[in-house]
Amino acid sequence: YCMVFEGTTVVAGRARAVVVDTGDHTEAARAVALAARTPSAAGVQARLQELTRKALPLTLAGGAAVTGLSLLRGAPIRQAVAGGVSVAVAAVPEGLPLVATVAQLAAARRLSRRGVLVRTPRTLEALGRMDTVCFDKTGTLTENALRLSRVAGPDGTVRRAGDPEAADAVRTAARACPRLNGDGGGRPTHATDEAVLDAAGDDPAWTQEEGLPFETSRGYAAAVGREGGSGPAVLVVKGAPETVLPACADQPQDTAEVAQRLARAGLRIIAVARRTLAQGEDAADVLERQPSGLEFTGLLALADVARETSPALVRGLREAGVRPVVLTGDHPQTAHAIAVDLGWPEDAVVVTGDELAAADRTARSRMLRDADVVARVAPEQKLQVVESLRDAGRVVGMVGDGANDAAAIRAADIGVGISARGSAAARNAADLVVTGDDLLVLVEAVREGRALWHSVADAIAILIGGNAGEVGFGILGTVLGGAAPLSTRQMLLVNLFTDLFPAMAVAVTKTGDPEQEAADAGAPLGTAVLGEPLIRQIRHRALTTALGATAAWLLGRFTPGTERRSTTMALCAVVGTQLAQTLADRRDSRLVQVTSLGSAAALVALVQTPGASRLFGCTPLGPVAWTGVAAAIALALAGQRALPGVEDAIARYWPKVAERLPVETPGAVPQGARG
Incomplete structure (x- = not known):
């Protein structure tokens, strides 16, 4: 199920919503309560x-x-x-x-002369005590500009993007990208879809009838369409390997190993599959059901381009004694590899969103206290991460640029928004706003x-x-x-x-x-x-x-x-x-x-x-x-x-003098006294 919160912008599709909470029980009211919370007494x-x-x-x-x-x-x-x-x-x-x-x-x-606007001057006190800072990876530490790097076919062979033999998997993945319009004339806003569509190029033979956009809770995107306008309806699916591969009826045995190898190289992995619909199957009904019986088409490996200043930023924070933590929806191995490239140590501790979801608040605080990377994290879990770190005694900063970062930014001791490329929600929730593109000013x-x-x-x-x-x-x-x-x-x-x-x-x-x-x-x-x-x-x-x-x-x-x-x-x-x-x-x-x-x-x-x-x-x-x-x-x-x-001399010699002072023991008879 999906939740729609006040202020949400609908960019594609249609939906019917049911009101489940009002007044003080809404997320908007929670944000107001966080904004009005009593400042820390350690200032x-x-x-x-x-x-x-x-x-x-x-x-x-x-x-x-x-x-x-x-x-x-x-x-x-x-x-x-x-x-x-x-x-x-x-x-x-x-x-x-x-x-x-x-x-x-x-x-x-x-x-302010360095490009950092301080909306709450008292925040600077907490900034001096900050020992942990969380970064939303996509768009903050990286350019949010994915590009297709490798393609693995059904036989497990890994090829470079652009290889003619990899065209079928890329084309299938592109067809699984939902368009804004039913005729396929629109372009999605998701960075993964953009990268896949750019690599695939135009596909005039494909007509999309129904589309299902990607959601973190679902783990995949899907579409139903026809080739040539008159061919059989085909379901195409792309998403996380751990979600798509179990739905395939004929996946090769070494597919999971290939996916892990690519993920260890710091690449974002997408599994692609398809299935021809049976006669009489309705496209909308098929998309509503969990996919099954798919034909495995291949794996796509995308690279997230890191910002030039990100390694220097991570290094500067670590040298200053501040522990940076990266929050990402990537596979744990991919997230670890990217974190190492950005400056985290090889032994960086990785925690997954599933582990956090299965733990109570105390256990989450214990897991996150020394974590470096939080992978497969859902947008709503970012708030949990910040609150759990604060429960663990950390003074936490949160840096983000998206609307889904706003709650975590508000809950942190120091919330940092990015004006140049960030959303209005993130900026409004932040205590500090970086007006430029260079996050090195945080050091x-x-x-x-x-x-x-x-x-x-x-x-x-x-x-x-x-x-x-x-x-x-x-x-x-x-x-x-x-x-x-x-x-x-x-x-x-x-x-x-x-x-x-x-x-x-x-x-x-x-x-x-x-x-x-x-x-x-x-x-x-x-x-x-x-x-x-x-x-x-x-x-x-x-x-x-x-x-x-x-x-x-x-x-x-x-x-x-x-x-x-x-x-x-x-x-x-x-x-x-x-x-x-x-x-x-x-x-x-x-x-x-x-x-x-x-x-x-x-x-x-x-x-x-x-x-x-x-x-x-x-x-x-x-x-x-x-x-x-x-x-x-x-x-x-x-x-x-x-x-x-x-x-220093007094501190050094006083213990020696104290040792020579007579100490009376209760009940002892003084030396030389007679009973």
């Missing part, structure tokens, strides 16, 4: 929310610690509370909600998605790490001086110069680090980038910022000058240390250079302008003070370089 936004939840208690704790320490040192309540508020203000990363958004929009803009899109995670991680490190350093400096300054060194206005000024423009510049800038790209291959970026590495980066930035600020503040206190001078030096060191770290991390980015140096220049101008400086509780600095600030920044950067070595 950048989810990690930002998690970091915000963790940072909020620390923010309150930092402010409370400063207030409590100030009160213990005898500071007035108003001053103590003001110091706690200033530290709490420092701990709030104002730019954090914007980081992911601006990074996504910047990445989408860069991809660049994967790199862009991964760079997005690193850009966001670096921006988060600037925001949270710098603020954590400011909180640490506030607590340390309160311990040493009895009050928070920087006021609320000064803390807001610090965040303005360090959080807003430089952090946003880092978020929109691609890293472009080859070593980083190699390390990302196959990595679960949600934890690999925004996990322990980010915590380490935040820790290093916090310690560096606190060291630079404390050093400048102490230099100001122990050199001649007012208290306002020392706090101004600390303010400049806090900003300068963070800007210097940002410049060191992204020294090749012109945008980061401009924003960092511009922020530094604006700070110097504000501090050196008497009226503005006084407004923020600062004072203009002289050469000695600026030299002290520069020295503090240099000391902090030197300390940052030494931090990894110090941490």
Whole structure:
């Protein structure tokens, strides 16, 4: 049986349909439900929310610690509370909600220049985590332009296309191609029929009376016609060997072996057979029944022309740690051979549509988890493949250009449509649309998605790490001086110069680090980038910022000058240390250079302008003070370089120290004690 879905285009024939479902139970409603599904919680936004939840208690704790320490040192309540508020203000990363958004929009803009339109910017997060991508083979990895390559006759002899002795099998196959019109004047749209008809040429002696187009569920196409207009009616059939050959009464014993040999060579195999209708047999009734008693005519082997860029695409994805999976209706051996030609390994794992149909959802996920090729897959099974891969824990992309790919494209984590040759349904269901013909841009899109995670991680490190350093400096300054060194206005000024423009510049800038790209291959970026590495980066930035600020503040206190001078030096060191770290991390980015140096220049101008400086509780600095600030920044950067070595040394020697520590065993009598 066939199903007709809303939006289906009828290209040939007539049919009568029965409505079997309406409303929420239709496939159209299912597509709408998939479109409205809740995004995965493993994205950048989810990690930002998690970091915000963790940072909020620390923010309150930092402010409370400063207030409590100030009160213990005898500071007035108003001053103590003001110091706690200033530290709490420092701990709030104002730019954090914007980081992911601006990074996504910047990445989408860069991809648009490469011919990839991003319809949903949040998809780029999933693109960075994608580890499996499914390709509809025909029309995507191949040209969808089949050509007849070999013909095997009833005796098993394989001949080249065009050989006169192969003409009978080719002619019979061409007659089995249903025409759009009953008089045979139309041309079918199926790629296999086009290839067969092109190889056979004109056949004016044949008059087709009834035709049955090819369907995947049926496995063959058939027609009934007459030669010369007055001859006996003849049924001609062409289709999959496993469907047509069992219906033949006289097939040679080695036919299946010949078909397998041709399939192993990467050729699409079609079996051709015919039968003369008996007197009184109705053509329509014959086509409705399963064919039987056929006379085997031959095998046709067609080659599907691969696109020039397909091997490079497959190789690039595999090098990036993304597992490509090809979905095709070909015979398993044919599909395996074509996949190897396109760049898959010789030991590529092949799963068939029949195996998937016989398995439950759990078994399908297990079979597909490490599959490379899915052969004999029906159009409706593509959705099952995508959903089963997601059930197996894969982050799945689906690339297709046909209307029958739309459901799978929508169900995938990253749906990719092809504008140049794709259907409107596939484009409308896609998250990314490739506007050109070259799918190699998908490799660049994967790199862009991964760079997005690193850009966001670096921006988060600037925001949270710098603020954590400011909180640490506030607590340390309160311990040493009895009050928070920087006021609320000064803390807001610090965040303005360090959080807003430089952090946003880092978020929109691609890293472009080859070593980083190699390390990302196959990595679960949600934890690999925004996990322990980010915590380490935040820790290093916090310690560096606190060291630079404390050093400048102490230099100001122990050199001649007012208290306002020392706090101004600390303010400049806090900003300068963070800007210097940002410049060191992204020294090749012109945008980061401009924003960092511009922020530094604006700070110097504000501090050196008497009226503005006084407004923020600062004072203009002289050469000695600026030299002290520069020295503090240099000391902090030197300390940052030494931090990894110090941490490694601690990690290396701490287990040895722990082994030497005395361990009390519950219930044991201490040595030397008497009972």
